Amino acid sequence: MEIGIIGLPLVGKSTLFNLLTGASVPTGPGSEPKVHRGSAPVPDPRLDFLVSLYRPRKLTPARIEFKDLPGLDPRHSEKEARIRFLEEVRNSDALCCVVRAFNHPELPPYFGSLDPLKEFRELLAELWLADYSLVEKRLERLHAGKKKSRPEQELERHLLEKCQELLEEEKFLSQLHLTSEEEAIFINYGFLTVKPFILAVNLDESGLQGGYEGREELRREAEARGVQLVEVAAQIEMEIAALPLEEQRLFMADLGLKEPGIARLAQAAYRSLGLISFFTVGEDEVRAWPIKAGTTARRAAGKVHSDIERGFIRAEIFAYQDLERLGSPAKVREAGLLRLEGKDYVVQDGDIVHFRFKV
Ligand SMILES: Nc1nc2c(ncn2[C@@H]2O[C@H](COP(=O)(O)OP(=O)(O)O)[C@@H](O)[C@H]2O)c(=O)[nH]1
Ligand SMILES: [Mg+2]
Known part of the structure; x- marks a missing residue:
């Protein structure tokens, strides 16, 4: 990333x-x-x-x-x-x-x-133009081979026309609403305004x-x-x-x-980048680990070490906020806020995690 x-x-x-x-x-x-x-x-x-x-x-x-x-x-x-x-x-x-x-x-x-706004618009215009040209070129190609168009091509053409319409309003492709089918095609273009x-x-x-x-x-x-x-x-x-x-x-x-x-x-x-952090703590090291929002506990364990992902048993977790509020891990435990989570648990920003695993 x-x-x-x-x-x-x-x-x-x-x-x-x-x-x-x-x-x-x-x-x-x-x-x-x-x-x-x-x-x-x-x-x-x-x-x-x-x-x-x-x-x-x-x-x-x-x-x-x-x-x-x-x-x-x-x-x-x-x-x-x-x-x-x-x-x-x-x-x-x-x-x-x-x-x-x-x-x-x-x-x-x-x-x-000095004109920061004009500079900003100039850059946006470059990105916009790159996307617009790509849409145009691809549409031309689709139209040229239009005689026996297959359903995928119809879908693609429809999608590109939606893109073109939006861009013509000087909007960005990040504002598109796509079906998952369209998304699968869309992602391959590598558009810039998304x-x-x-x-x-x-x-x-x-x-x-x-x-x-x-x-x-x-x-x-x-x-x-x-x-x-x-x-x-x-x-x-x-x-x-x-x-x-x-x-x-x-x-x-x-x-x-x-x-x-x-x-x-x-x-x-x-x-x-859509990243959040979980923490590992101890006398040796305090560390923040970047993960994509939505990452499961087992996947997150893999960030620390592939052995821990493979031998994952469970994760002992408490929230940073609870630790800050209560002042010590012992108090967090006393308050019953230490949780055991399985491999499919979705790790949250600020989770303090201890992985249990076997090698
Ligand atoms: N006065 C002032 N000069 C800056 C500032 N930022 C960069 N510069 C100067 O502007 C020039 C261009 O900076 P540089 O980082 O090379 O710009 P780049 O071409 O965008 O990579 C350098 O001589 C910098 O010392 C700033 O915030 N204030
Ligand atoms: Mg430079």
Whole structure:
């Protein structure tokens, strides 16, 4: 599962990628247009509580994979670069679109003046166009071979016409309602406007404090598209991250930041992939495990170790919330809130799990 970071050139994609993953890929004008991959920890305040309780030797947060993509330059990209870009987007499970709301003395904004909303629309238009062309091409092909059309082809044509209609209204294919039969065809196209989407607005200090031009419209547009919007200040957060821990807190308090924007971005990305966390706890390690919502206990056990999945007997489970409320595992047990669950139990976000298994 991979989240592609997309955006116009010089909006702070690589800076954000470095912040998220701890990498140090080149940033700024002239950095080579290359794809960079890396993984990022997903901060979770619940882990802090678990650490204070269990004092483990090791803490392992959940991680997600990011991919820093070369900027899409709608005015200058050659056809080849565009195709490569769209291929990378197609292979991403979710997209994080970065738009620029920061001033920079040496870097003029793409559209002359700062316009994050226009940047957002420009990117959406690229995705839209890719889907629209694909639908059109496929429909043409179906029509060309229309003479002896089989029922599957009829179904496909009907589906594509629905797609086309929706796209013509400038809507996204994520809004389609599909039957399971249609879904089975639809999924093979790899459409782009169905991908989970996060909008990261990269701010400067004045933006953090007083907002920025077009903020309300941008928020409205994001909401209308069902897109999570996260505001981050990449440059400032780079500077903060370089400080000793104690000073980091002071600096953030000065700016009125409760938690780093990057933490919220990682969390939003995690949610956009449909992931939830269960925890394993103990003196050795406190760990968050990412699973898709809907995963059963036996499958979840397989994340920890294939032996545990194979030899699964049962799972002893209590809820993080109960632990936080009652203060200790013993109290949770006393309150009768420790449960035994079988292999088909659907693991919930925040479940603290101990697997029983035989090898
Ligand atoms: N002032 C300011 N500069 C930034 C910010 N984010 C990135 N930059 C600068 O903008 C330039 C482009 O950043 P980069 O991450 O390479 O953008 P990319 O082309 O989208 O990957 C670099 O010189 C960064 O130092 C920010 O939030 N504020
Ligand atoms: Mg870059």
